[in-house]
Amino acid sequence: MNHLIIGIAGGSGSGKTTLALRLKERFGENEVRLIPHDSYYKRHDDLPFEERCKLNYDHPDAFDNDLLIEHLKALRAGQAIDCPIYDYADHNRSDRTLHIEPAPVLIVEGILPFVEPALCALFDYKIYVDTDADERILRRILRDVKERGRSLDSVILQYRTTVKPMHEAFVEPSKRQADVIVPNGGENGPALEMLAHHIRSLIQRANTL
Template sequence: MRPLVIGIAGGTGSGKTTLTRALIESFEEQVAVVFHDNYYKKNDHLTYEERCLLNYDAPDAFDNDLLVKQLDALIEGQTIECPVYDFSDHNRSEETLMVQTRPIIIVEGILIFAEPAIRERLDIKLFVDTDADVRILRRMRRDVVERGRSIESVQTQYLETVKPMHELYVEPSKRYADIIVPEGGTNLVALDMLVHRIKSQLGSQA
C-alpha cells in the first residue's frame, strides 16, 4: 500500500511542528517525518560569517532535488539517510538520520508548497495560519533559546529576509492548501477533524 503523504506548511513560528507532534501522538509508530529544514544546501565553501548573510527563506536555499529523491524512495518503501542541518553553524552537519518508511509520511516546512515537485507528491496539504505577531515572538524565543542566536541577529534576519520572503513565497503558497489550520496543533477541533480524515483515507487505501 502506498503511504499517505501529508504536507504541513506555514510561516515561521506558525505551529507546524506542534501540529506534526500532535499527529505523531495520534498515530504513533505509523508516522515518518521529513523536515524541509534539514535539506538546506551544504555551504562548506563559505565562511561562517558568509553563511550568516545567506537568505535562508527563499526556495533556492534548499536542496529540493535531494528531498524529492528521498521522498520518492520513502513512498517506494525504502529507508533514507536524511541530512541533518546544524542551525548554530548555519550549515549541514556531517551527521545523517535514518528514516524508515511508514504508512503516514509527513513533510514539514515553510516553503514545501512553493516547490511544484514537492507539492505534487503530497496527498493532503495543510497550511498552518497564525498571526504574524505571534509567529515572530515564537521565532525569537526559539532562535535565542534553542539555537544560540542573539536577539539582534534574529531581528535583523526577520526584517531583511524572513518577512519579505514570507510575503513573496509562503503566504501565496497558501492557495495550494487542501485545509487551512488556524493556530496549528493547539486547534483541537481542527486536529480532531484531521485525525478522522487521515484514518478514513488510510482505511480506504487498505
C-alpha cells in the first residue's frame, strides 16, 4: 500500500479541522487517518499548572516534531502508532494515547506543520487554509470557552500575547510552502470538492507506481 501524507496548515480558528473532517467524509472510513499536530505538543510534567499556562503554544518549539516525524514514517511503512492525546484544559499531554492503524491517506492538520523543514518534507500535498483574522478570533473564542474550558479573559490574553504575534511571525509566512491555498476552510464547498477529487487522483497515481 502506498501512503499519501497531506498537510493542512493555517491560523488558529481558520477552519483546518473542519476541512480535514469534511475531506475524510468524502472517503471510506478506512481510507483516511486524521492526526492533529496539537497532539504532539511537548509534555511538561516538570512544570506546575500555573507555569504551563504561561508557555507559548504558538511557537514552533512547542511541538515534538521529532516524534511526529517518527510516527509518520512508521505509518508510511505500514506500522501502527500510539498517538499522544493533548489535554487542553490541563495544558499538558494526557497519559492516554490513541491507537492509529495505517491508511492510504494520512492528514496532519495544525497551525505550524509547514515550519519544520524535516516535517514539511514528508507531505506529498500541502494545503493552507486562509481565513480573515476577525473570523478566526471569533471562532477561537467560541471553541476555547465552550470546548476547552478556558475563560474569556484567558483566551483574549493568549491571543494578544502569543497567538497573533506568532501567526504573523510563523503561520502566515508558512503559506509559501503550500501547494494550494483555500479561503475559509471547510466552509468552502467548491474547494472541498476540488481537493477531494485531486486527492483521489493522487491516490490512484501512487498506486500505479
